[in-house]
Amino acid sequence: MRGTTGVLVVLLFWALLSRRHHPLILPSPGETLQAMGGLWQSGALWANVMITLRRTLLGYSLALLVGVLLALLLKASSFWQDFFRPIITIIQIIPPVLWVILAVIWFGIAADLTPVFLIFIVTFPIIFVNIFSGLDSIDYRLVEMARIYRCSPGKIITGIYFPSLVPHLVSAISLGLSFAWKSTIFAEYIGSNSGIGFALSRANSNLETEKLFAWTLLLVAFMLVFEYGILEALEKRVTGWSINEERK
Amino acid sequence: MKRGNRVLLELKNIYKSFRNNKGDLRVLEDISIKIQEGEIVALVGPSGCGKTTLLNIISGLLVPDKGDLFLKEGLRLAYIFQEPRLLPWKSVTGNIAFVQENFLPEEEGREVRERLLARTGLLDYKDVYPAQLSGGMKQRLEMVRALAIKPELVLMDEPFKSLDIGLKYQLQELLLEEYRQQAFAIFLITHDPEEAVLLADRVIILSDKPTGIRKEIRLDIPRQERSLKNEEIYSKFEEILALIL
Numbered sequence: 001m002r003g004t005t006g007v008l009v010v011l012l013f014w015a016l017l018s019r020r021h022h023p024l025i026l027p028s029p030g031e032t033l034q035a036m037g038g039l040w041q042s043g044a045l046w047a048n049v050m051i052t053l054r055r056t057l058l059g060y061s062l063a064l065l066v067g068v069l070l071a072l073l074l075k076a077s078s079f080w081q082d083f084f085r086p087i088i089t090i091i092q093i094i095p096p097v098l099w100v101i102l103a104v105i106w107f108g109i110a111a112d113l114t115p116v117f118l119i120f121i122v123t124f125p126i127i128f129v130n131i132f133s134g135l136d137s138i139d140y141r142l143v144e145m146a147r148i149y150r151c152s153p154g155k156i157i158t159g160i161y162f163p164s165l166v167p168h169l170v171s172a173i174s175l176g177l178s179f180a181w182k183s184t185i186f187a188e189y190i191g192s193n194s195g196i197g198f199a200l201s202r203a204n205s206n207l208e209t210e211k212l213f214a215w216t217l218l219l220v221a222f223m224l225v226f227e228y229g230i231l232e233a234l235e236k237r238v239t240g241w242s243i244n245e246e247r248k
Numbered sequence: 249m250k251r252g253n254r255v256l257l258e259l260k261n262i263y264k265s266f267r268n269n270k271g272d273l274r275v276l277e278d279i280s281i282k283i284q285e286g287e288i289v290a291l292v293g294p295s296g297c298g299k300t301t302l303l304n305i306i307s308g309l310l311v312p313d314k315g316d317l318f319l320k321e322g323l324r325l326a327y328i329f330q331e332p333r334l335l336p337w338k339s340v341t342g343n344i345a346f347v348q349e350n351f352l353p354e355e356e357g358r359e360v361r362e363r364l365l366a367r368t369g370l371l372d373y374k375d376v377y378p379a380q381l382s383g384g385m386k387q388r389l390e391m392v393r394a395l396a397i398k399p400e401l402v403l404m405d406e407p408f409k410s411l412d413i414g415l416k417y418q419l420q421e422l423l424l425e426e427y428r429q430q431a432f433a434i435f436l437i438t439h440d441p442e443e444a445v446l447l448a449d450r451v452i453i454l455s456d457k458p459t460g461i462r463k464e465i466r467l468d469i470p471r472q473e474r475s476l477k478n479e480e481i482y483s484k485f486e487e488i489l490a491l492i493l
Contacts, residue, residue: 146347159346
């Protein structure tokens with residue numbers, strides 16, 4: 001309720017401010033919606049959203065897969081842990097803009113590969129770090145209990161390891177996704193000829209500020225649906241058992 | 249009550265030490281213990297003397313440096329931990345079923361489970377998660393889980409240590425009642441001589457580190473007649489107390 005009020009206040013401010021500025025500087029909410037309608041009618045909206053979504057999902061799935069597998073591998077072997085830890089840290093230190101430049105040089109402008117590569121390189125360390133620390137949180141005393149009661153290794157994995165990791169996995173997915181989304185837009189802005197990021201860059205160079213706002217609004221709406229509609233519901237589902245109300 | 253004289257568990261000359269930065273810490277030295285079907289054996293000793301190490305060796309979590317461990321083939325072993333070890337993501341029923349599945353057919357498992365839950369006042373909470381249970385309820389659940397596999401031997405690591413006196417007697421009563429029905433053997437670790445003389449057929453007293461067996465005391469008085477007011481029981485109580493102080 002308070003959150004909705006906050007958003008409404010921002011919208012109100014925006015509407016008031018836009019009255020005092022030229023649409024080129026700050027288009028009004030109405031002009032922005034109109035621009036969005038135009039994009040919808042021309043088919044540009046749907047087409048670009050699908051392209052961006054496809055790239056994000058592709059790059060992000062890859063990052064999830066590699067991040068989780070690498071965390072498991074490194075946890076199991078101290079050799080690979082020593083081997084990979086500094087590499088991952090270096091990847092994280094390098095600013096994303098450098099990765100985009102390199103990706104454009106390596107993969108070119110037209111290909112999907114540039115945004116997919118950026119999403120992957122930005123998000124897989126996030127996934128990795130979260131899952132790796134999640135593995136530390138497994139309560140070994142529960143594993144001992146299960147071994148005493150003759151649970152098979154398979155049952156220990158599905159009954160103890162997996163449920164311990166799921167909350168970390170969900171929070172890693174949620175954290176990484178906003179990075180993934182921003183990375184796609186960024187990569188498309190600089191190094192692509194399609195997708196929402198490219199549409200933003202074109203609106204910018206054509207001085208169509210109302211389109212810039214329309215795309216931004218769309219991005220925000222998209223992220224909100226993901227964050228509150230899907231991920232939060234998922235998080236509640238997998239951590240439903242942890243509600244801490246003691247009964248006397 | 250079924251009381252055979254089949255040996256469930258035998259430890260022969262067990263030695264165990266742990267390596268730390270100061271060298272070897274000798275924990276167990278030359279421990280030999282035998283437990284037969286349906287027996288209650290209490291192990292009393294100063295705190296930190298390696299009692300839990302001994303249980304970990306019996307339950308297979310640790311391997312002794314020297315000595316032999318014999319367990320009856322296919323021995324059905326239950327363990328009641330000092331702090332309940334419950335799976336937070338499983339309900340009361342789920343926690344019990346998780347271990348029962350390894351030993352009992354589903355139908356029988358459910359029967360035993362519901363009887364024990366009803367007996368401990370937990371039946372109304374069978375679909376609740378551990379986070380929503382009080383400390384006493386978790387301890388009861390810990391005991392129910394152990395007894396619900398129809399064990400042959402129950403290992404207990406100071407299960408009554410941190411409980412208030414009401415709950416302690418309630419759990420002891422439940423344990424003895426189930427013991428009479430199911431005829432399992434109990435290997436109870438405790439620091440409390442009173443607990444030992446009231447519950448056990450035999451009390452094994454350990455010395456301080458490195459831990460060896462100091463004395464074994466046999467109690468032949470029927471359990472129903474035991475109380476510290478009974479002269480013989482009280483003299484055994486004093487004897488144990490003198491040995492561990």
